[in-house]
Amino acid sequence: MKEPAMTQDNVRVDTAWERVDGHVLDQFRTHSVANLGDALDRLNIVDGGIAPIWNGAKAVGTALPVLTVAGDNKAVIAALEHIRPGDILVINAFGYDGRAIIGDNLAQRFAAYGAAGAIIDGYVRDAAIIEELGIPIFARGLTPAGPFKNGPGTIGESVAIGGVVVNPGDIIAADGDGVIVIPPHRADEALKSVSEIVAREAALDAEVEALRSKTAAS
């Protein structure tokens, strides 16, 4: 039987779930989020309001879901000790724009514990330092206002983020276009289908190249 969730000081924690192997994640790393989205029938994509906070940020990993109260990061701080290498913190902070849920200090702690990044349905701060450090953080925007630290919250339970349900251990891929959530049981299907999409995209590029040469010759 599944272990029940424990509540630690106002934050409920469930750690009874699995992470996929790193070699599965490596296969997703070679693909764009747009192509992965096409491979999953153009579904499973987080709304475009959640975007990288610096140009060039990208990340692939498995979801460590965190639910906070709007403007409060107690559950995020409590999640630090539950990070495993390759995790991506997926934080539902209710899209609230009045408080930053994390800044450079927490982003650096995520990285120090081996997290591959964080996706936040909410706002962040200290963006210039996070960019300088190259830590991939995706959020709705920036505000200098710091968060409260009272809770409650949950760690390791399913959350909603940008209109998509994220279960603990789901595969997350994020790049300049945005974020996709891939349930592990659909990983093989997604990888097979995305290689067909890559071939189709290459054929479209070749068509454009042929058109360009024809235009130049005329």
Ligand SMILES: O=C([O-])CC(=O)C(=O)O
């Ligand atoms: O004060 C906080 O909790 C958020 C913050 O700025 C940081 O993590 O650097």
Ligand SMILES: [Mg+2]
């Ligand atoms: Mg800070």
